[in-house]
Amino acid sequence: MAVPIKACVEKVPGGLMLVPMLVGALVHTTAPGSGEFFGSFTGALFTGLPAILAVFYVCLGSTLDVKATPYIAKKGGVLLGTKILFALVVGVLMGHFLGESPVSGGAFAGLSTLAVVAALNDTNGGLYMSLMAQFGRKRDVGAYSVMSLESGPFLTMVTLGVAGLSAFPWQTLVGAILPLAFGMLLGNLDPELRRFLAPAVPALVPFLGLSLGLTLNLTAVWEAGLLGVALGLFVVLVGGAALLLADKASGGDGIAGLAAATTAGNAAVVPSIVASANPVYAPAAQSATVLIASSVVVTSLLCPLITALWARRLPRNPPAARETSGPVPDEGPLHAAHDAPPGTDRLSGAQHDNK
Secondary structure, eight states: OOOOHHHHHTTSTTHHHHHHHHHHHHHHHHOTTHHHHHOHHHHHHHHOHHHHHHHHHHHHHTTOOSOOOHHHHHHHHHHHHHHHHHHHHHHHHHHHHHTTSOOOSSTTTTOOHHHHHHHHSOOOHHHHHHHHHHHSOGGGGGGHHHHGGGOSSHHHHHHHHHTTSOOOOHHHHHHHHHHHHHHHHHHHHOHHHHHHHTTHHHHHHHHHHHHHHTTOOHHHHHHHHHHHHHHHHIIIIIIHHHHHHHHHHTTOOSHHHHHTOOOOGGGGGHHHHHHHHOGGGHHHHHHHHHHHHHHHHHHHHHHHHHHHHHHHHSOSSOTTTTSOOSOOOOOOSTTHHHHSOTTBOTTTOOBOOOO
Protein backbone atom coordinates (compact mmCIF):
# COMPACT_ATOMS: atom_id res chain seq x y z
CA MET A 1 0.00 0.00 0.00
CA ALA A 2 1.41 3.37 -1.04
CA VAL A 3 1.80 6.03 1.64
CA PRO A 4 1.64 9.64 0.30
CA ILE A 5 4.59 10.87 2.37
CA LYS A 6 5.78 13.45 -0.15
CA ALA A 7 2.28 14.84 -0.71
CA CYS A 8 1.78 15.26 3.04
CA VAL A 9 5.17 16.91 3.51
CA GLU A 10 4.48 19.36 0.67
CA LYS A 11 1.33 20.56 2.42
CA VAL A 12 3.67 22.35 4.82
CA PRO A 13 5.09 25.60 3.34
CA GLY A 14 8.70 24.83 2.48
CA GLY A 15 7.98 21.33 3.79
CA LEU A 16 10.66 19.44 1.85
CA MET A 17 13.19 21.56 3.72
CA LEU A 18 11.46 22.19 7.04
CA VAL A 19 10.03 18.75 7.85
CA PRO A 20 13.37 16.87 7.52
CA MET A 21 14.96 19.72 9.50
CA LEU A 22 12.42 19.16 12.29
CA VAL A 23 13.13 15.42 12.24
CA GLY A 24 16.84 16.09 12.52
CA ALA A 25 16.29 18.55 15.34
CA LEU A 26 14.20 15.98 17.22
CA VAL A 27 17.00 13.44 16.92
CA HIS A 28 19.64 15.93 18.02
CA THR A 29 17.55 17.12 20.97
CA THR A 30 16.61 13.68 22.28
CA ALA A 31 19.74 11.73 21.32
CA PRO A 32 22.58 14.20 20.65
CA GLY A 33 25.23 11.46 20.61
CA SER A 34 23.64 9.44 17.81
CA GLY A 35 26.16 10.53 15.20
CA GLU A 36 29.15 9.34 17.20
CA PHE A 37 27.33 6.16 18.27
CA PHE A 38 26.52 4.93 14.76
CA GLY A 39 29.41 6.53 12.91
CA SER A 40 29.98 5.58 9.25
CA PHE A 41 27.44 6.95 6.77
CA THR A 42 24.85 7.67 9.45
CA GLY A 43 27.35 9.74 11.40
CA ALA A 44 28.26 11.59 8.21
CA LEU A 45 24.75 13.04 8.03
CA PHE A 46 25.49 14.85 11.30
CA THR A 47 28.59 16.55 9.88
CA GLY A 48 28.12 16.43 6.11
CA LEU A 49 26.18 19.66 5.53
CA PRO A 50 29.03 21.54 3.72
CA ALA A 51 29.57 18.69 1.25
CA ILE A 52 25.85 18.35 0.49
CA LEU A 53 25.62 22.11 0.00
CA ALA A 54 28.54 22.13 -2.41
CA VAL A 55 26.85 19.53 -4.62
CA PHE A 56 23.52 21.35 -4.31
CA TYR A 57 24.94 24.66 -5.54
CA VAL A 58 26.69 23.03 -8.50
CA CYS A 59 23.38 21.49 -9.57
CA LEU A 60 21.48 24.73 -8.92
CA GLY A 61 24.02 26.74 -10.90
CA SER A 62 23.54 24.47 -13.90
CA THR A 63 19.90 25.62 -14.13
CA LEU A 64 20.79 29.32 -14.53
CA ASP A 65 20.70 30.46 -18.15
CA VAL A 66 22.89 33.46 -18.96
CA LYS A 67 20.97 34.04 -22.21
CA ALA A 68 18.20 35.98 -20.50
CA THR A 69 16.26 38.41 -22.67
CA PRO A 70 16.92 42.13 -21.98
CA TYR A 71 13.50 42.54 -20.34
CA ILE A 72 14.04 39.58 -18.02
CA ALA A 73 17.54 40.78 -17.17
CA LYS A 74 16.15 44.22 -16.31
CA LYS A 75 13.27 42.93 -14.21
CA GLY A 76 15.38 40.37 -12.38
CA GLY A 77 18.17 42.91 -11.90
CA VAL A 78 15.83 45.48 -10.36
CA LEU A 79 14.37 42.99 -7.89
CA LEU A 80 17.74 41.45 -7.05
CA GLY A 81 19.39 44.85 -6.65
CA THR A 82 16.59 46.09 -4.41
CA LYS A 83 16.81 43.06 -2.15
CA ILE A 84 20.59 43.44 -1.88
CA LEU A 85 20.40 47.18 -1.19
CA PHE A 86 17.60 46.81 1.36
CA ALA A 87 19.46 44.02 3.19
CA LEU A 88 22.58 46.19 3.17
CA VAL A 89 20.78 49.16 4.72
CA VAL A 90 19.23 46.94 7.39
CA GLY A 91 22.59 45.26 7.99
CA VAL A 92 24.36 48.60 8.48
CA LEU A 93 21.73 49.84 10.94
CA MET A 94 21.57 46.62 12.94
CA GLY A 95 25.32 46.14 12.84
CA HIS A 96 25.79 49.59 14.35
CA PHE A 97 23.71 48.65 17.40
CA LEU A 98 24.20 44.87 17.71
CA GLY A 99 27.50 44.05 16.04
CA GLU A 100 28.00 40.35 15.29
CA SER A 101 26.48 38.99 18.50
CA PRO A 102 22.80 38.15 19.05
CA VAL A 103 20.62 39.94 21.58
CA SER A 104 21.32 38.20 24.87
CA GLY A 105 18.06 38.74 26.76
CA GLY A 106 14.57 40.14 26.78
CA ALA A 107 11.85 39.88 24.15
CA PHE A 108 14.41 40.07 21.33
CA ALA A 109 16.75 37.40 22.69
CA GLY A 110 18.43 35.56 19.82
CA LEU A 111 17.86 38.29 17.22
CA SER A 112 20.99 39.09 15.24
CA THR A 113 22.14 40.98 12.19
CA LEU A 114 23.05 37.64 10.63
CA ALA A 115 19.47 36.34 10.97
CA VAL A 116 17.81 39.36 9.41
CA VAL A 117 20.28 39.79 6.54
CA ALA A 118 20.14 36.09 5.62
CA ALA A 119 16.32 36.09 5.74
CA LEU A 120 16.20 39.08 3.37
CA ASN A 121 18.81 37.82 0.93
CA ASP A 122 17.16 34.70 -0.52
CA THR A 123 13.80 34.59 -2.32
CA ASN A 124 11.36 31.69 -2.39
CA GLY A 125 11.69 31.06 -6.13
CA GLY A 126 8.94 28.51 -6.63
CA LEU A 127 6.41 30.70 -4.87
CA TYR A 128 7.52 33.76 -6.87
CA MET A 129 7.10 31.97 -10.19
CA SER A 130 3.73 30.53 -9.27
CA LEU A 131 2.39 33.91 -8.13
CA MET A 132 3.67 35.67 -11.24
CA ALA A 133 2.13 33.08 -13.52
CA GLN A 134 -1.20 33.43 -11.73
CA PHE A 135 -1.43 37.16 -11.02
CA GLY A 136 1.34 38.96 -12.90
CA ARG A 137 2.92 39.27 -16.29
CA LYS A 138 3.93 35.86 -17.49
CA ARG A 139 7.18 37.19 -18.92
CA ASP A 140 8.16 38.22 -15.35
CA VAL A 141 8.32 34.54 -14.38
CA GLY A 142 11.73 34.33 -16.03
CA ALA A 143 13.12 37.14 -13.85
CA TYR A 144 13.92 34.54 -11.22
CA SER A 145 16.68 33.18 -13.45
CA VAL A 146 18.53 36.40 -12.55
CA MET A 147 17.37 36.53 -8.94
CA SER A 148 18.73 33.01 -8.34
CA LEU A 149 22.18 34.56 -8.14
CA GLU A 150 21.32 35.47 -4.53
CA SER A 151 21.25 31.78 -3.54
CA GLY A 152 23.91 30.75 -1.06
CA PRO A 153 25.95 32.55 1.60
CA PHE A 154 27.97 34.81 -0.72
CA LEU A 155 25.74 37.90 -0.64
CA THR A 156 25.16 37.56 3.09
CA MET A 157 28.92 37.46 3.69
CA VAL A 158 29.45 40.49 1.47
CA THR A 159 26.61 42.40 3.13
CA LEU A 160 27.96 41.74 6.62
CA GLY A 161 31.40 42.89 5.53
CA VAL A 162 30.13 46.07 3.85
CA ALA A 163 28.00 46.78 6.92
CA GLY A 164 31.24 47.16 8.90
CA LEU A 165 31.01 43.85 10.75
CA SER A 166 33.63 41.12 10.79
CA ALA A 167 34.64 40.48 7.19
CA PHE A 168 35.68 37.26 5.50
CA PRO A 169 38.96 36.40 3.70
CA TRP A 170 38.68 36.76 -0.07
CA GLN A 171 39.37 33.05 -0.44
CA THR A 172 36.26 32.30 1.63
CA LEU A 173 34.10 34.66 -0.44
CA VAL A 174 35.32 33.14 -3.70
CA GLY A 175 34.88 29.64 -2.31
CA ALA A 176 31.29 30.43 -1.36
CA ILE A 177 30.33 31.26 -4.95
CA LEU A 178 32.60 28.88 -6.90
CA PRO A 179 30.23 25.86 -6.84
CA LEU A 180 27.36 27.99 -8.17
CA ALA A 181 29.62 29.56 -10.83
CA PHE A 182 30.99 26.16 -11.83
CA GLY A 183 27.46 24.81 -12.20
CA MET A 184 26.50 27.81 -14.34
CA LEU A 185 29.49 27.18 -16.57
CA LEU A 186 28.61 23.51 -17.03
CA GLY A 187 24.92 24.15 -17.65
CA ASN A 188 25.51 26.89 -20.20
CA LEU A 189 28.26 25.03 -22.07
CA ASP A 190 26.29 21.81 -22.34
CA PRO A 191 22.46 21.71 -22.26
CA GLU A 192 22.67 17.95 -21.71
CA LEU A 193 24.55 18.54 -18.46
CA ARG A 194 21.86 21.03 -17.43
CA ARG A 195 19.15 18.46 -18.00
CA PHE A 196 21.25 15.88 -16.14
CA LEU A 197 22.06 17.99 -13.07
CA ALA A 198 18.84 20.03 -12.69
CA PRO A 199 16.63 17.21 -11.34
CA ALA A 200 19.06 16.74 -8.44
CA VAL A 201 18.18 20.16 -6.99
CA PRO A 202 14.84 19.21 -5.39
CA ALA A 203 16.13 15.75 -4.48
CA LEU A 204 18.95 17.21 -2.38
CA VAL A 205 16.75 19.62 -0.42
CA PRO A 206 15.45 17.09 2.18
CA PHE A 207 19.04 16.00 2.90
CA LEU A 208 20.04 19.62 3.44
CA GLY A 209 17.16 19.99 5.88
CA LEU A 210 18.00 16.81 7.75
CA SER A 211 21.71 17.61 8.11
CA LEU A 212 20.88 21.13 9.24
CA GLY A 213 18.32 19.86 11.76
CA LEU A 214 20.92 17.51 13.23
CA THR A 215 22.78 20.61 14.45
CA LEU A 216 19.76 22.23 16.15
CA ASN A 217 18.30 21.92 19.62
CA LEU A 218 14.51 22.28 19.79
CA THR A 219 14.81 24.25 23.01
CA ALA A 220 16.10 27.14 20.91
CA VAL A 221 13.22 26.68 18.46
CA TRP A 222 10.69 27.08 21.26
CA GLU A 223 12.49 30.16 22.53
CA ALA A 224 12.32 31.79 19.07
CA GLY A 225 8.51 31.94 19.31
CA LEU A 226 6.95 35.22 18.26
CA LEU A 227 10.34 36.67 17.28
CA GLY A 228 10.49 34.31 14.30
CA VAL A 229 6.98 35.38 13.28
CA ALA A 230 8.03 39.03 13.60
CA LEU A 231 11.01 38.41 11.31
CA GLY A 232 8.72 36.89 8.68
CA LEU A 233 6.36 39.86 8.93
CA PHE A 234 9.29 42.24 8.51
CA VAL A 235 10.43 40.45 5.34
CA VAL A 236 6.93 40.46 3.81
CA LEU A 237 5.71 43.90 4.89
CA VAL A 238 8.77 46.14 5.06
CA GLY A 239 10.88 44.30 2.50
CA GLY A 240 7.80 43.92 0.31
CA ALA A 241 7.15 47.67 0.43
CA ALA A 242 10.68 48.39 -0.82
CA LEU A 243 10.34 45.83 -3.62
CA LEU A 244 6.90 47.15 -4.56
CA LEU A 245 8.24 50.68 -4.98
CA ALA A 246 11.23 49.48 -7.00
CA ASP A 247 9.03 47.38 -9.27
CA LYS A 248 6.67 50.27 -9.96
CA ALA A 249 9.58 52.68 -10.52
CA SER A 250 10.93 50.34 -13.19
CA GLY A 251 7.60 50.26 -15.05
CA GLY A 252 6.00 47.26 -13.35
CA ASP A 253 2.68 47.03 -11.59
CA GLY A 254 4.09 46.01 -8.21
CA ILE A 255 3.04 42.37 -8.31
CA ALA A 256 6.55 41.09 -9.02
CA GLY A 257 7.94 43.10 -6.12
CA LEU A 258 5.43 41.73 -3.65
CA ALA A 259 5.84 38.17 -4.95
CA ALA A 260 9.58 38.39 -4.25
CA ALA A 261 9.12 39.40 -0.60
CA THR A 262 9.77 35.96 0.86
CA THR A 263 12.50 33.88 2.48
CA ALA A 264 13.61 30.69 0.73
CA GLY A 265 14.04 27.43 2.59
CA ASN A 266 17.69 27.40 1.48
CA ALA A 267 18.36 30.51 3.57
CA ALA A 268 18.16 28.42 6.76
CA VAL A 269 21.54 26.85 6.01
CA VAL A 270 23.33 30.19 5.55
CA PRO A 271 24.04 30.97 9.25
CA SER A 272 25.89 27.69 9.79
CA ILE A 273 28.04 28.31 6.69
CA VAL A 274 28.79 31.87 7.76
CA ALA A 275 29.73 30.70 11.26
CA SER A 276 32.06 28.03 9.89
CA ALA A 277 33.75 30.65 7.72
CA ASN A 278 34.10 33.18 10.54
CA PRO A 279 33.73 31.86 14.13
CA VAL A 280 32.78 35.29 15.45
CA TYR A 281 29.26 34.57 14.14
CA ALA A 282 29.02 31.19 15.88
CA PRO A 283 27.01 32.51 18.89
CA ALA A 284 24.34 33.83 16.51
CA ALA A 285 24.19 30.88 14.12
CA GLN A 286 21.77 28.52 15.88
CA SER A 287 19.19 31.14 16.86
CA ALA A 288 19.51 32.70 13.38
CA THR A 289 18.73 29.34 11.76
CA VAL A 290 15.58 28.96 13.85
CA LEU A 291 14.41 32.50 13.14
CA ILE A 292 14.96 32.07 9.41
CA ALA A 293 13.03 28.78 9.43
CA SER A 294 10.12 30.64 11.03
CA SER A 295 10.40 33.36 8.40
CA VAL A 296 10.20 30.74 5.64
CA VAL A 297 6.84 29.54 6.95
CA VAL A 298 5.40 32.99 7.69
CA THR A 299 6.37 34.47 4.32
CA SER A 300 5.13 31.40 2.43
CA LEU A 301 1.69 31.83 4.00
CA LEU A 302 1.39 35.61 3.98
CA CYS A 303 3.02 36.61 0.68
CA PRO A 304 0.41 34.91 -1.59
CA LEU A 305 -2.40 36.61 0.33
CA ILE A 306 -0.86 40.09 0.05
CA THR A 307 0.04 39.57 -3.61
CA ALA A 308 -3.51 38.44 -4.45
CA LEU A 309 -5.04 41.41 -2.61
CA TRP A 310 -2.77 43.83 -4.45
CA ALA A 311 -3.56 42.21 -7.82
CA ARG A 312 -7.27 42.74 -7.20
CA ARG A 313 -6.68 46.48 -6.79
CA LEU A 314 -5.21 46.76 -10.28
CA PRO A 315 -7.32 47.37 -13.42
CA ARG A 316 -8.52 44.10 -14.89
CA ASN A 317 -6.72 42.88 -18.00
CA PRO A 318 -4.53 45.96 -18.59
CA PRO A 319 -3.22 46.15 -22.18
CA ALA A 320 -0.56 43.54 -22.81
CA ALA A 321 -0.11 43.13 -19.07
CA ARG A 322 -0.52 39.37 -19.11
CA GLU A 323 1.18 38.71 -22.44
CA THR A 324 4.54 37.17 -22.99
CA SER A 325 6.80 39.56 -24.86
CA GLY A 326 9.50 37.10 -25.71
CA PRO A 327 10.94 33.71 -24.91
CA VAL A 328 11.39 32.93 -21.25
CA PRO A 329 14.69 31.20 -20.52
CA ASP A 330 14.68 27.74 -19.04
CA GLU A 331 14.83 28.34 -15.30
CA GLY A 332 15.02 24.67 -14.39
CA PRO A 333 13.63 23.53 -11.07
CA LEU A 334 15.56 26.08 -9.00
CA HIS A 335 13.86 26.37 -5.60
CA ALA A 336 10.51 25.40 -6.99
CA ALA A 337 10.20 21.85 -5.77
CA HIS A 338 10.67 22.71 -2.12
CA ASP A 339 9.33 26.25 -2.03
CA ALA A 340 6.27 26.23 -4.30
CA PRO A 341 2.86 25.76 -2.69
CA PRO A 342 1.84 22.09 -2.75
CA GLY A 343 -0.24 21.09 -5.72
CA THR A 344 0.77 24.18 -7.71
CA ASP A 345 2.40 24.05 -11.11
CA ARG A 346 5.29 26.50 -10.90
CA LEU A 347 4.84 27.94 -14.39
CA SER A 348 1.12 27.86 -14.95
CA GLY A 349 -0.07 28.42 -11.40
CA ALA A 350 -2.73 25.77 -11.99
CA GLN A 351 -3.69 23.41 -9.23
CA HIS A 352 -3.16 19.73 -9.83
CA ASP A 353 -3.29 16.51 -7.85
CA ASN A 354 -0.32 15.76 -5.64
CA LYS A 355 1.86 13.01 -6.98
